[in-house]
Structure formats: C-alpha cells, structure tokens
Amino acid sequence: MSGFRIAVFASGQGSNFQSLVENTSNGKIKGSIELLVSDKPQALVVQKAQTAGIPCHLFQPKDYPSREAYEQEIVEKLNNLKIDLVVLAGYMRLLTPVIVEAYAGRLINIHPSLLPAFPGKNAIGQALDYGVTLTGITVHFVDGGMDTGPIIAQRAVEVSAKDTAESLGESIHALEQQLYPEVVSWFAEGLVKLEGRKVTIGAKDCQKNTQSAL
Numbered sequence: 001m002s003g004f005r006i007a008v009f010a011s012g013q014g015s016n017f018q019s020l021v022e023n024t025s026n027g028k029i030k031g032s033i034e035l036l037v038s039d040k041p042q043a044l045v046v047q048k049a050q051t052a053g054i055p056c057h058l059f060q061p062k063d064y065p066s067r068e069a070y071e072q073e074i075v076e077k078l079n080n081l082k083i084d085l086v087v088l089a090g091y092m093r094l095l096t097p098v099i100v101e102a103y104a105g106r107l108i109n110i111h112p113s114l115l116p117a118f119p120g121k122n123a124i125g126q127a128l129d130y131g132v133t134l135t136g137i138t139v140h141f142v143d144g145g146m147d148t149g150p151i152i153a154q155r156a157v158e159v160s161a162k163d164t165a166e167s168l169g170e171s172i173h174a175l176e177q178q179l180y181p182e183v184v185s186w187f188a189e190g191l192v193k194l195e196g197r198k199v200t201i202g203a204k205d206c207q208k209n210t211q212s213a214l
Contacts, residue, residue, distance in 0.1 A: 004031030004188040007083045009091035010038055014045025015173060016089040016110065016180050021052050023181035031188040034081050037074055039093055061093070071098040078103070085187050088142065089180070100144055105194050107142040108187075110180050112172045114138060114154055119147035124169050133159050135168070137176050139183045141194065150197045155179050 006024070010017045017036065023029045036049040041058040049056050057077050064070040075098060078086065086099070088109040100107065113123040115138040118130070127135040136156040141149035155178075157171050186192050186201055193200045 005034045005082055005084045006031050006087060006184065006188075007035040007037060007078055007081070007085070008033055008087045008089050010036065010043070010045040010089045011040045011092040012043055012045060012090045014043070014048045014090070016176055017045050018048055019177040019181055020087065020089065020184060021048070021054070023185070029181055029185045029188050031084070031184075034083060035077065037077075037091075039091075045090070067093070067096050068098050071096055075099055075102045085184065087180075087184060094146075095142060097144065100142060104143075105141065108152065108183070109140060109142050109147070109149070110176055111138045111140065111147050112169075112176070114156065115140060115147055115151060124165050124172060127159065128163065128165060128168065135159055135172070137172055137179060139179060141199075150194060150199050152192065152199050153179060153183050153201075 006020070006029075008017050008020060020029065021033060024031060024033055033054050036045065036054055036056045038046055038056065038058055039061055040046070041060065046056055046058065057074060059070055059073070061067070061070060084106065086103050086107045088107070111119070111123060113119070113127060114134070114136045117132075118126040118135070124135075134156055136154055138154045139152045140147065141152065143149040155175050157168070157175060159168060191202045
C-alpha cells in the first residue's frame with residue numbers, strides 16, 4: 001500500500017491506538033496503520049488490532065537475550081514495511097538506541113503531563129501530589145532520555161481540588177485521544193519540521209500555535 005505508513009507500539013488497553021485507527025479509517029489521518037507492535041500478546045490492544053485487520057508483531061522480552069536483540073528484530077520489520085512514523089501509545093518498555101537512532105525524527109510519544117514537569121512513571125499522581133492547578137499532555141519526539149525529546153504539542157487540563165487520580169486520568173486520556181491523532185495527521189501531511197530542539201508545524205512556531213488555552 002502506498003502513502004504514509006504508521007506503526008504503533010502499545011502494551012495495554014489501546015484507547016489511543018483505537019483513536020488512531022478511527023482517524024485513519026475516516027480519513028482525518030491521511031495514512032495507514034501498517035503494524036501494531038506489542039510486548040503483551042494477551043493485551044486488549046492486540047484484540048483491537050486483530051478486529052481492525054491490522055497485522056501484529058507480538059513478542060515476549062524474556063524470550064530474547066537482551067532488549068537490543070528484540071529491538072533489532074522490530075527494526076527489521078519496520079524497515080521491511082517502509083514505516084514512516086513510529087507512534088508509542090502506552091508502550092511500557094524503555095527503548096534502546098537500536099530503535100531510537102534508527103527512527104530518530106520519526107518516533108513520537110505522548111506523556112500525561114506538561115513536560116518537562118513530571119516525567120517518567122505516574123505523572124498524574126506526581127501532579128496531584130505536588131498540588132498543581134494545571135497539568136496536561138505532551139506529544140514529543142523520543143530521544144535517549146526519559147521523556148526529554150523535543151516537544152511537538154501540548155494541551156492543558158485544569159486540576160480541581162476535588163480531582164482524584166482516576167478523575168484527572170479520565171480528563172487527560174480524553175484529551176490524548178483528540179490531540180494524538182491530530183499530531184499524527186500533521187506528520188502524514190509533511191507539516192512537522194525538527195531542527196535541533198525547535199519544532200515547527202508548517203511555517204508556524206509550534207510552541208506558539210499548538211498549545212491551547214483552557
């Protein structure tokens with residue numbers, strides 16, 4: 001199949017994966033999801049991919065001598081499929097340079113905070129524990145660090161005094177399902193440019209034009 005080709009990495013229920021599938025199906029993303037990669041063969045996201053007719057590359061890390069070994073296998077699969085963009089959507093494993101370097105500038109992730117605040121695990125819990133009144137989501141390029149890649153887009157969520165991890169998580173996940181397909185569509189249309197840490201969308205400064213007010 002010609003056109004913009006996407007691979008999604010996921011380990012869980014696949015809510016963001018499903019949103020991406022729907023947006024490729026309805027034409028809002030001008031491309032196709034060619035592969036789901038998952039380290040959890042029994043995960044719900046795998047069932048969703050199979051229902052959608054999307055091929056899966058499933059593996060169990062314990063079957064390999066190292067992370068590099070299974071990532072090399074994945075990179076070969078991505079290369080064979082001529083993947084243009086790798087989208088991490090709840091993939092719960094750290095990546096090594098095997099993938100990060102092979103797909104530099106074509107590898108993105110979504111994180112449930114306004115980076116650089118609250119990187120790493122349990123970002124929603126971190127935000128609540130800190131007592132912030134504003135948090136959100138960040139789509140960023142993946143580099144060799146923990147949520148340190150250049151920022152592509154952010155959206156804010158107000159935190160109320162009554163919020164729990166569950167209620168705030170629901171607000172954040174709903175926003176993720178709106179923003180992530182939008183960002184992927186920018187890539188499919190060739191609008192995203194990366195120079196150093198500066199990301200622009202078309203001719204516009206991403207930092208000024210992709211953040212929204214509450």
